[in-house]
C-alpha cells in the first residue's frame with residue numbers, strides 16, 4: 001500500500017467506526033482548526049468509546065480541551081448537536097495524535113458551524129482591556145496575540161526562528177497584570193487560540209506528583225497555537241513547607257526547556273516581586289524575551305479609569321479633584337474608592353467622595369497590619385525579616 005492508500009483506508013475505518021459509536025448515519029469529517037478550543041470548551045463532553053474496538057484511556061489532568069485518549073473516540077454535544085472527536089495514533093501511545101478530527105451528521109454540519117460562529121461572536125463582547133499606556137498595550141498585544149498570527153509564525157519558522165516566546169509582567173499589586181492576562185485569554189477564546197491558565201495550586205500539585213518534571217511540562221503545554229498563563233508565579237514557586245525554593249525553580253526551568261513546541265506558544269508569567277530578585281536563569285532570553293512593567297497609574301491613566309465609571313458617579317463627584325487626590329494609588333485602589341462610593345450611595349444616597357476617601361484610609365490602616373510576604377527574596381533575608389519559610 002502507498003502511504004496515501006494506507007492513510008485513506010485508516011481514515012475511512014475511523015470515520016465509520018466513530019459514526020457507529022456516535023450513532024451517525026451519514027457522517028462528515030471535519031477539522032475545526034482555529035475553532036477547536038471554542039468547540040470543545042462549550043460542548044458537553046460525553047463518554048469515551050472504542051475506535052474499531054480499541055480504546056486507550058489517558059490519565060491527564062489537563063483542561064476540557066483534551067479528549068483524554070490517544071486512541072479512541074470522545075462523544076460531545078453542542079446545543080443538542082452530537083459530534084465525535086476521533087484521535088488515533090497507530091501505536092496507541094503518543095499523546096499527539098496523527099489523526100485528530102471530528103465527525104458530525106451531514107444534516108447538522110452547517111448548523112454546528114453556525115452555532116460555533118454565534119458563540120464566537122457573543123464572546124467578542126467581553127470587557128475592554130485594562131487601562132494602560134497605549135504604547136505598552138500595543139507592545140503587549142504584538143508580542144502575544146500578534147505573535148500567534150498565522151502569517152507571523154509562518155515567517156518566523158521559514159526563517160528558522162523559535163516559535164516560542166516568553167513575557168514577564170511585573171509591577172506592584174493592583175496595577176493590571178492579572179487583568180491583562182484575563183483580557184488576553186478572552187481574546188484567545190475569541191480568536192480560537194488555545195490557552196492554559198496555570199494556577200499556583202495546579203503547579204504545586206504537579207510538583208508533588210511522582211514525576212514532577214513530566215507533570216509540570218504537561219501543565220505548560222499547548223497542543224496548538226496558544227498562550228500559557230502562569231499568574232503569580234512567585235506564589236507558586238515558593239514552597240511553603242521548606243526553604244528549597246531554588247530546587248523548585250530548577251525543576252520548573254528544566255520542565256520549561258524540555259517542552260516540545262508544535263505550532264507556536266507564548267508564555268505569560270506574572271509576578272509582583274521586583275525583577276532583580278528573580279533568578280537570572282529564568283530571565284535569560286529564550287525563556288523571557290520581554291518584560292513589561294505595570295506601574296501605578298499616572299494622572300492621565302487614573303482619569304481614563306474614572307472615565308469608565310458610571311455616568312451617575314462621574315456627574316456626582318469632582319473628577320479633577322478625584323484624579324489629584326488619588327496620586328500614588330494603584331488602579332485597584334482607585335477602583336476600591338469607586339466601590340466605597342457606591343456602597344455609601346446605596347446606604348445614604350448622594351455621592352460622598354470625602355466619606356469614601358476617609359473610609360478608604362481607615363481600611364488601609366487596618367490592612368497594613370496583615371502584610372502578606374511575596375516575591376523571591378534571597379534566603380539570607382529570611383532570617384532578618386523573621387519569615388519562617390525563607391521567602392520574605
Ligand SMILES: Nc1ncnc2c1ncn2[C@@H]1O[C@H](COP(=O)(O)OP(=O)(O)OP(=O)(O)O)[C@@H](O)[C@H]1O
Pocket residue numbers: 129130131132171172173174175176177178179180232271272294305331332333335
Ligand atoms: N490597568 C487597570 N485598568 C483597569 N482596572 C484595573 C487595572 N489594574 C487593576 N485594575 C483593577 O484592580 C483589580 C485588581 O487588579 P489586578 O488583579 O489586575 O492586579 P495585579 O497587577 O494582578 O495585582 P497582584 O500583583 O496583586 O496580582 C482589577 O480587578 C481591576 O478592577
Ligand SMILES: [Mg+2]
Pocket residue numbers: 177178179231232270
Ligand atoms: Mg495578579
